[in-house]
Amino acid sequence: MDVADLSPARARERFRAGERLPTAGWCRGWTQANLIAVPAALRYDLLLFAHHNPRACPVLDVGEPGAWSTALFGGDLRTDLPGYRLYRDGRAVADLGEVTAEWRDDLVPFLIGCSFTFERALLAAGVPVRHLELGTNVPMYVTNVPCRSAGRLSGPLVVSMRPVPEDLVATAVEVSGRYPRVHGAPVHVGDPAGLGIGDLARPDFGDAAEVREGEVPLFWACGVTPQAAVMASGVEYAIGHLPGHMAILDARDDDYRVG
The missing domain is CATH 3.30.2040.10 (PSTPO5379-like domain)
Known part of the structure; x- marks a missing residue:
């Protein structure tokens, strides 16, 4: 099946099974998003950072501390993206296919709008x-x-x-x-x-x-801007998507169109 014709749920199944590809062109008509998960102690700083920089950081959804799904993402944020980047003390230390073991109970996931x-x-x-x-x-x-x-x-x-x-x-x-x-x-x-x-x-x-x-x-x-902030600010721990390897949401592109 053409990846453009996949549903979000089917695409997430493929990523969970190990498919590792950028997601541009996947799931025609379904919204894609950037992921950044930061410790709960930083969640309000990140919300304020997004408020101050709405063009780069348009927040579509936020989860509770430790949550690995949100209202707009019905899958598992730890396994259902095609690639992740792990940060320690502001440095990218690993690119991973899934982050179940790395997902801490205090991580708050943010889903940020994507130009796809x-x-x-x-x-x-x-x-x-x-x-x-x-x-x-x-x-x-x-x-x-x-x-x-x-x-x-x-x-x-x-x-x-x-x-x-x-x-x-x-x-x-x-x-x-x-x-x-x-x-x-x-x-x-x-x-x-x-x-x-x-x-x-x-x-x-x-x-x-x-x-x-x-x-x-x-x-x-670009919604990779929060990851650049994680690096520039020396954040002690964070998980982001591998750039271009997005979270595919249970929301439609037309939901975000005005006019």
Whole structure:
């Protein structure tokens, strides 16, 4: 079966069984989300950080301490994503296929909006999406733009990039802008140097995507930003998704469309 035709429950079964792939293009019409789980002592700092930085950290759902499911995610957050990243003292120490043994009783899971949510709408409007064409992971970059800090959390904005033909830039901005709870319109259009990105061929996460003649790079705020804050702030313990390997929710993309 084409992965685009899978239900969220079936996709989660495949990840639980060991499938390890980026999720762009999976489960057509179903919303995907970033995962970050932090100790309960930091949950209000993270909520405030998200409130201060809503473009990068649009919170879709939050679980109770120790919970491994939420109202929008009916599976097991410890096993039903295709990849996880474990952090200790602000350092990424392991990429894992499941985190049952690592999931502490005090961890509070946050599900953060993902720009994959509006990619089908971009395609429907005639805007190409390069990483879907190539079957690769979306490129993501740590910028020199600081987020607004909150409590013990601070760090840089992370962005995802999609190259768009020049004559479709306005369309891409308008279409993605209809999804403000999942990053919305781009935060930057054009020269990556304006974000402190020196080389588009060397993303910090994901795979490079060629910007061809006549195309303009568009940059959207990215839900990996909380993981960058975990690193910058030296958080003692946290679990995130492996970038591009998302939680597939029991919610529809159209739930987050306005206008």
